[in-house]
Amino acid sequence: MVFTAHSPRPLAMGEQISHKLRVDIISGSIADGTHLSEDSLATRFDVSRGPVRDALRQLESEGLVDNRRKRLYVSFRGQRDIEELYSLRESLESMALRLAIEHTSAEGWDEVQQLVDAMAAAAKSNDPEAFDLADMEFHTSFYRLSEHRRLAEAWRPYQRTFEVLLDMSNTADMDAAVIDHQGFLDVVRAGDPDAAVERLHDHLMRAKGRVRDAIQWSADSTEPSQ
Known part of the structure; x- marks a missing residue:
């Protein structure tokens, strides 16, 4: 296999949302400890809850979101x-x-x-x-x-x-x-x-x-x- 740089594929909606949230979390635009509500995020991004749920699941796997009693919170301490x-x-x-x-x-x-x-x-x-x-x-x-x-x-x-x-x-x-x-x-x-x-x-x-x-x-x- 030849490893060459190439243009990234178009991101699915959940990936687009996770990218935007990832940037906001790491930059501090969304503070550590902030509760991330699926409903609020669905409204913000004008999508159904499905892509938001996919995005939050991805961020949780990266350690940027913490699940506390089925409520999700930002977990990034700068x-x-x-x-x-x-x-x-x-x-x-x-x-x-x-x-x-x-x-x-x-x-x-x-x-x-x-x-x-x-x-x-x-x-x-x-x-x-x-x-x-x-x-x-x-x-x-x-x-x-x-x-x-x-x-x-x-x-x-x-x-x-x-x-x-x-x-x-x-x-x-x-x-x-x-x-x-x-x-x-x-x-x-x-x-x-x-x-x-x-x-x-x-x-x-x-x-x-x-x-x-x-x-x-x-x-x-x-x-x-x-």
Whole structure:
């Protein structure tokens, strides 16, 4: 299989609603602890309760919504949850990366190179949406190449959350990000799993820092003027 960035398929109504709510929750537009009523959300989005129920079920699987006695509440504590998400991601992705290095041929890494090339093309055409898509597929490729089905399934519930975090925080300097990802892939292809995992740690710590800054900016921008 060749891993190339492509335009996302049109989202079903439940997925559209879950995306909008996910953005609102992570950005702080909907505060932690807010009760999410199916009826109110159905009115807000002008849909039946079915798509809303699908959206809330998805957000619950991501840990962004908490079920308390059959009532659903937002469960996102800002920076504390960012720390949890990135520590979990680093653990999962480090394991995926080690297994991918063990199992992947040069041809397999050539396919991942195509994603870096797609990022470079998106940077050249100033297309941040295509850039972010290729960026996420770059990281997801480690799970595919790990040949560990359950590890890939463990990552899947959080992928949408990280897509939002990436969109909120990705650097405006796409050319520099391409260089960073190319350097990362070069380390991976060299075949030293310890060096690759160390590079992943540095990569994710920088990403987490940008996310923390973006969420703090978002929180500050919603505070009432003094």
